[in-house]
Amino acid sequence: MTSTSHRLSSGSTVALGMMGMNVAIYGFTVAAARSLVPAELGALVALLGILLMGNVVSLGIQAVTARRIAVAPDDRADVVGVVVRVTAAAALAVGAVVALLSVVLVPLLRLDSPWPIILAGLTLVPLTVMGAQAGVAQGSERWGSLTAIYLANGLGRLVLGTAAILVEPSATSAMVGIALGAWVPVLVGAPLLRGHVLHPHGISRRPLVREAVLGSHALLAYFVLSSLDALVARNRFEAHEAGLYAAGLILSKAALFAPQFVSVVLFPDLARDETRRARNQAVLAVAGLGALAVVATALLPRLALVLVGGERYDEIAGRLWLFALAGSCLAVVHLLVFDALARHAHGVVVLVWAGAAVVVGVAYGLDVHLTGLVTTVASVSAVLAVIVWFVPGRTTAQEH
Numbered sequence: 001m002t003s004t005s006h007r008l009s010s011g012s013t014v015a016l017g018m019m020g021m022n023v024a025i026y027g028f029t030v031a032a033a034r035s036l037v038p039a040e041l042g043a044l045v046a047l048l049g050i051l052l053m054g055n056v057v058s059l060g061i062q063a064v065t066a067r068r069i070a071v072a073p074d075d076r077a078d079v080v081g082v083v084v085r086v087t088a089a090a091a092l093a094v095g096a097v098v099a100l101l102s103v104v105l106v107p108l109l110r111l112d113s114p115w116p117i118i119l120a121g122l123t124l125v126p127l128t129v130m131g132a133q134a135g136v137a138q139g140s141e142r143w144g145s146l147t148a149i150y151l152a153n154g155l156g157r158l159v160l161g162t163a164a165i166l167v168e169p170s171a172t173s174a175m176v177g178i179a180l181g182a183w184v185p186v187l188v189g190a191p192l193l194r195g196h197v198l199h200p201h202g203i204s205r206r207p208l209v210r211e212a213v214l215g216s217h218a219l220l221a222y223f224v225l226s227s228l229d230a231l232v233a234r235n236r237f238e239a240h241e242a243g244l245y246a247a248g249l250i251l252s253k254a255a256l257f258a259p260q261f262v263s264v265v266l267f268p269d270l271a272r273d274e275t276r277r278a279r280n281q282a283v284l285a286v287a288g289l290g291a292l293a294v295v296a297t298a299l300l301p302r303l304a305l306v307l308v309g310g311e312r313y314d315e316i317a318g319r320l321w322l323f324a325l326a327g328s329c330l331a332v333v334h335l336l337v338f339d340a341l342a343r344h345a346h347g348v349v350v351l352v353w354a355g356a357a358v359v360v361g362v363a364y365g366l367d368v369h370l371t372g373l374v375t376t377v378a379s380v381s382a383v384l385a386v387i388v389w390f391v392p393g394r395t396t397a398q399e400h
Helices: 004-035 038-054 056-071 073-100 102-108 115-139 143-167 171-181 183-192 205-236 239-272 277-299 301-308 311-342 348-365 370-390
Strands: none
Touching: 004 038, 004 143, 004 239, 004 301, 004 311, 038 056, 038 073, 038 115, 038 171, 038 205, 038 239, 056 073, 056 115, 056 205, 056 239, 056 311, 073 102, 073 115, 073 205, 102 115, 115 143, 115 171, 115 183, 115 239, 143 171, 143 183, 171 183, 205 239, 205 311, 205 348, 205 370, 239 277, 239 301, 239 311, 239 370, 277 301, 277 311, 277 370, 301 311, 311 348, 311 370, 348 370
């Protein structure tokens, strides 16, 4: 078991890297909010939701790679060799699928062109490769390399995405910058996979592919749950209200992503250790950070308004604390999903899909609007987190 001092040092390194990545991504989002009219911002946020859901393949590959290296470090070279081959096929497949879905997504999101969806598909190719690189670094506990990948991911989006918006303030232009920026972390993480492409290895692809599929399925359910409201708002609300909701989601995503370093650092330990003590401590830490975010937003709504785009979105200033609450509840669910993946317990996916179904049912069945939608997401996420935390026996599949 890793010593406490080493874990704290590793946690600090990764936390700073993820904080830097999230600040950079947040900086890009704020730049978009200040440069784009509400209708274009609503389209961009919906597109970012598609990226989050499409990125589950990357995260699934990262999780299975990290878990297998953590529990069997002597097989690292064989694992990486298989991961390289699986990732190459997965990256091309997920990019092509998303691009082809433009036929459905263009009318669903009320876009004027298929190009933003096609660009989203192109973006997912390097992001999937990045998942393999991050998994190798995470499982090997090479925290410096993992931190560099995270920082490169954030800075690539900030610099190239913002530059694209300055050239042409539109959702399509923003997606061009995001697609180019997604290659920056791949270049930074390239040494982690070097030397494993041309050498045959003895490990079968099938178990790894199966585990990656199961993990990606669980993560897909989670990201559908956490991104669904952006798509619902874009589809159901008029353009101005959808733009207001998109601005609130900036704060929600900040509350969601800020504590994710906890699950990243603890993942190898969770994969090796059958006890639940670390998980419970992590849940309390993430929940505590979320509570601080909600209280701070409720007490300082005008400051929070500055962080989501300024006076243009003044209509939602008094409701921003609800977005912080929704993001904080989703952060706890995120941690519990990754705990399930670390234990190879994939039954949690049933509950997450059920939560997503409830959000859709309420959003369309009761015809809710801005306040009702964010309240629904917060409530469903809170109930889901409690169920997954306290009733683990009903959320796990057979261990392998």
